[in-house]
Amino acid sequence: MxxxxxxxxxxxxxxxxxxxxxxxxxxxxxxxxxxxxxxxxxxxxxxxxxxxxxxxxxxxxxxxxxxxxxxxxxxxxxxxxxxxxxxxxxxxxxxxxxxxxxxxxxxxxxxxxxxxxxxxxxxxxxxxxxxxxxxxxxxxxxxxxxxxxxxxxxxxxxxxxxxxxxxxxxxxxxxxxxxxxxxxxxxxxxxxxxxxxxxxxxxxxxxxxxxxxxxxxxxxxxxxxxxxxxxxxxxxxVMYAGNVVEQGSVDKVFSHPTHPYTKGLLESVPTDAQRGEGLSSIPGSPPELTKIPAGCVYQDRCPLASAICRQERPLLRDTADGQRAACHFAEKVSAAKTGNDDANNVKEEIR
Missing domain, CATH: 3.40.50.300 (P-loop containing nucleotide triphosphate hydrolases)
Structure with missing residues (x-):
């Protein structure tokens, strides 16, 4: 057969x-x-x-x-x-x-x-x-x-x-x-x-x-x-507005995201939500493809956006072993805690 x-x-x-x-x-x-x-x-x-x-x-x-x-x-x-x-x-x-x-x-x-x-x-x-x-x-x-x-x-x-x-x-x-x-x-x-x-x-x-x-x-x-x-x-x-903003092994990206969009997605998972509490979400909406801004495609929704983000589009670069992100502040994102105090638990909670 x-x-x-x-x-x-x-x-x-x-x-x-x-x-x-x-x-x-x-x-x-x-x-x-x-x-x-x-x-x-x-x-x-x-x-x-x-x-x-x-x-x-x-x-x-x-x-x-x-x-x-x-x-x-x-x-x-x-x-x-x-x-x-x-x-x-x-x-x-x-x-x-x-x-x-x-x-x-x-x-x-x-x-x-x-x-x-x-x-x-x-x-x-x-x-x-x-x-x-x-x-x-x-x-x-x-x-x-x-x-x-x-x-x-x-x-x-x-x-x-x-x-x-x-x-x-x-x-x-x-x-x-x-x-x-x-x-x-x-x-x-x-x-x-x-x-x-x-x-x-x-x-x-x-x-x-x-x-x-x-x-x-x-x-x-x-x-x-x-x-x-x-x-x-x-x-x-991870794609946003037609661009790859982060890539790598699932274990690494979900445990230690190095792009604000990935971090926002992971934090939107209600791992420890209680009845009556608000849920975390990414503010705003993706840009219209006819109106992609100069610089970073995520700048309008990013809490870290600054002058360089509006002027220069970040290239996809190595941020860790086997992990890449298109962010000027990838190291700062990586150092911040993700989700409910422990980034390493996010992937297990999603499972």
Missing amino acids: LEPTAQSDPPTDTVLEVTGLDVDIRTPQGTVRVVSQVSFAARRGQTLALLGESGCGKSMTAKAIAGLLDPVASVAGGTAVLDGQDLNQMNPKQRRAVAGPGLGIVFQDALTALNPVYTIGTQLGEAFRIHRGASKKQAKAEAIDLMRRVGIPEPETRVNSYPHQFSGGMRQRILIAMAVALSPQLLIADEPTTALDVTVQAQIMLLLRKLRTEQQMAVVLITHDLAVVAEEADEVC
Whole structure:
């Protein structure tokens, strides 16, 4: 049935390396930069989380990597190297060849991602017919095996069912099965548990973790959920207004944030809240992408903002071993206590 992931001895465990990625959108008011100089690496057998508020550029970054940008959007610069090939330099035919064995993607809305007029077996088997030349019978057998692997009950019968005949959680499992069918090197999961109840969310994340380990995929997880990042990710990139403002291992970033935005997110977790008490939050709202200020993108909401923040945009720089932040006062942020007196407890409380 499914072929195991090929074993090789690459010089590095980096599967995807994104460097200086820029994405522009054309609007009636002019061209808007929605992703700016984003850089990160996704490694084999690990999960990298892109974390931030809605509108910060997480999904746009993922769409750019996957080649799924809307017609009004385009990659304006940077590279996204997968297995030694720059995805941004590929033509449509090369992109289609990579989709499946090289890169898989799980969308957040399973009902709209699945075609309502085709059976699940037909949709799951398509990858095997296109990439491996499987017959209709072979493709159906592969589809049944995939459904069994992702926990769909009675796959031999349900392979002939249509998307609307499955629950939300089952449809999400089917999307995951489609994404990992050809054992891709990289899996992009864009808010994979949206609109699912807590129990089903946990089951979906457990399934992704299991498949990542079995197939030694690199996973890029897009989310705004701190708890999911704390539980599932190895590394995290915190994004704000289309920029990466902090990145590093989850343990280090959640225990000792070095950017005020990350610190604000962590302090908003009600770890010791009492009934009737106010909850901590970050004042203000993210800037409109058409009105990104000069200097630091976070200056309007930052309690440490000063003249240099309004004049000079901070570069992403090393702030600790394996940790980087785009802040002029990163060391001051790191030295301050986070949350409820003990930064080291924040990650455990989120879990």
